[in-house]
Amino acid sequence: MNSYPESFERLTEKFAGLPGVGRKSAQRMAFYILSLSDAEAGAFADAITDAKRRVKRCRICQNLTDSEICPICGSDKRDKSVICVVSQPRDVTAFERTREYKGLYHVLHGVISPLKHIGPDDIAVKELLARLDPSVEEIILATDPDAEGEATAMYISRLVKQLGVKTTRIAYGIPVGSNLEVADDATLYRALEGRREI
Amino acid sequence: MNSYPESFERLTEKFAGLPGVGRKSAQRMAFYILSLSDAEAGAFADAITDAKRRVKRCRICQNLTDSEICPICGSDKRDKSVICVVSQPRDVTAFERTREYKGLYHVLHGVISPLKHIGPDDIAVKELLARLDPSVEEIILATDPDAEGEATAMYISRLVKQLGVKTTRIAYGIPVGSNLEVADDATLYRALEGRREI
Numbered sequence: 001m002n003s004y005p006e007s008f009e010r011l012t013e014k015f016a017g018l019p020g021v022g023r024k025s026a027q028r029m030a031f032y033i034l035s036l037s038d039a040e041a042g043a044f045a046d047a048i049t050d051a052k053r054r055v056k057r058c059r060i061c062q063n064l065t066d067s068e069i070c071p072i073c074g075s076d077k078r079d080k081s082v083i084c085v086v087s088q089p090r091d092v093t094a095f096e097r098t099r100e101y102k103g104l105y106h107v108l109h110g111v112i113s114p115l116k117h118i119g120p121d122d123i124a125v126k127e128l129l130a131r132l133d134p135s136v137e138e139i140i141l142a143t144d145p146d147a148e149g150e151a152t153a154m155y156i157s158r159l160v161k162q163l164g165v166k167t168t169r170i171a172y173g174i175p176v177g178s179n180l181e182v183a184d185d186a187t188l189y190r191a192l193e194g195r196r197e198i
Numbered sequence: 199m200n201s202y203p204e205s206f207e208r209l210t211e212k213f214a215g216l217p218g219v220g221r222k223s224a225q226r227m228a229f230y231i232l233s234l235s236d237a238e239a240g241a242f243a244d245a246i247t248d249a250k251r252r253v254k255r256c257r258i259c260q261n262l263t264d265s266e267i268c269p270i271c272g273s274d275k276r277d278k279s280v281i282c283v284v285s286q287p288r289d290v291t292a293f294e295r296t297r298e299y300k301g302l303y304h305v306l307h308g309v310i311s312p313l314k315h316i317g318p319d320d321i322a323v324k325e326l327l328a329r330l331d332p333s334v335e336e337i338i339l340a341t342d343p344d345a346e347g348e349a350t351a352m353y354i355s356r357l358v359k360q361l362g363v364k365t366t367r368i369a370y371g372i373p374v375g376s377n378l379e380v381a382d383d384a385t386l387y388r389a390l391e392g393r394r395e396i
Contacts, residue, residue: 004291005264011249014242018213018227027288029216033246034253034262041250044212045243048231051209052239055232064232066203090225093202 008034060131062107062124064089072096072105079103081137085128085156087111087144095142103140106131111143111152125156132163139167206232258329260305260322262287270294270303277301279335283326283354285309285342293340301338304329309341309350323354330361337365 004012008030015026033041057063058070061083065071072078072092082103086092092105110123128139139160143149157167172190174183183191202210206228213224231239255261256268259281263269270276270290280301284290290303308321326337337358341347355365370388372381381389 004287005253005262007245007249007252007264008262011245014245015216017230019230020223020226025218028218030249032215032217033250036250038250041246045246047205047209047212048239048243048246051205051228052231052234052236054205055203064203064206066205089202089229 057107057109057124061105062109062127063092063105064107077102080135082140083128083131083136083138084140084142085153086142087123087149087152091142103138108143108152111148112155113148120155123152125159128156129159129163132160132165136165139165140170141167142170145170145172255305255307255322259303260307260325261290261303262305275300278333280338281326281329281334281336282338282340283351284340285321285347285350289340301336306341306350309346310353311346318353321350323357326354327357327361330358330363334363337363338368339365340368343368343370 011033012023012026012030015021015029016023018026021029033044036044054066055064056066058065058073059068060073061070063070063072067074079102083106084095084101084103085106085108086095087108087110089107089109092107095101095105106124106128108123108125108128110118112118112120112123132139139156141153141157143153153169157169160167171194172187173194174187174191209231210221210224210228213219213227214221216224219227231242234242252264253262254264256263256271257266258271259268261268261270265272277300281304282293282299282301283304283306284293285306285308287305290305293299293303304322304326306321306323306326308316310316310318310321330337337354339351339355341351351367355367358365369392370385371392372385372389
């Protein structure tokens with residue numbers, strides 16, 4: 001006999017659907033919800049519907065925002081001649097943490113992947129091309145350095161260059177603070193290839 | 199510059215409050231919510247408020263239920279002369295899985311713990327005593343075999359015996375499928391002490 005009430009099981013199932021959550025953890029989460037006050041549980045539920053309703057894509061760069069245009073695109077302190085193209089919103093956060101980059105972004109929301117049936121029309125490529133007015137001087141392609149990220153960068157680079165805009169690719173190399181011993185061969189090769197005069 | 203919208207951050211914080219969830223996992227969960235359809239996200243939010251609103255304690259055994267009396271207490275197939283006392287609802291599920299026990303349960307919702315300022319009045323002891331009519335012949339104390347579970351069992355046993363009802367304690371011993379080599383000394387001692395003629 002299943003001894004948990006149906007509404008409890010339903011909640012456990014929802015939690016078990018979250019990425020990286022197994023059945024036992026999901027049950028602990030459901031117990032946590034029961035331990036909350038009515039107001040706290042309500043606030044949790046509202047946070048879900050709120051985020052889902054409010055969060056949309058910036059009309060310009062496609063990054064997540066809850067206004068029409070995101071704070072970065074709307075800022076007059078950013079260099080509008082450079083656009084850094086990334087695959088995910090979390091990549092924007094990563095670059096912003098460096099506090100070094102002052103240009104704009106473009107979030108593709110994915111990479112081209114024939115194996116997963118994701119083509120150029122399934123990611124925000126046309127939205128990028130639509131942004132390329134004469135004020136844009138450089139497109140930095142900052143997709144991941146794996147096969148799909150590489151192919152996506154090459155694809156976009158070809159289209160952008162046809163429109164007469166310079167494209168660059170982020171550098172491969174040994175991570176700062178790491179050491180040569182643990183770097184894999186491909187990274188080492190790329191680090192050597194990308195060497196600069198100092 | 200924080201590049202995530204506020205409502206997204208709020209949802210991430212809620213997930214980060216769940217037991218065993220760190221900031222990075224919480225963010226992945228929030229992205230998962232955004233990837234759902236409006237209806238699916240709404241169903242998730244509803245599951246939270248629903249469980250919180252519907253799930254209450256069975257008027258008799260204090261186990262979680264969404265009706266007035268839980269299916270076990272309401273069943274006419276259960277032996278109402280035996281009550282197995284456990285500390286948590288998940289313990290009921292564990293015993294039910296064995297399909298061997300046919301009596302009733304009583305869920306204390308905790309154990310007595312002076313260190314955590316949890317006294318007998320903070321757990322469902324008086325609700326247990328109120329159930330002890332002449333039809334009840336045995337109380338099985340099935341709290342955990344640790345210091346607090348042991349003390350709670352002893353405390354309840356004393357009260358119940360005063361009312362003329364027999365109390366028993368679940369057996370300590372070597373887990374089935376385990377071996378003597380890995381059993382700790384206390385368990386081994388208890389296994390020896392609890393030996394039976396075969």
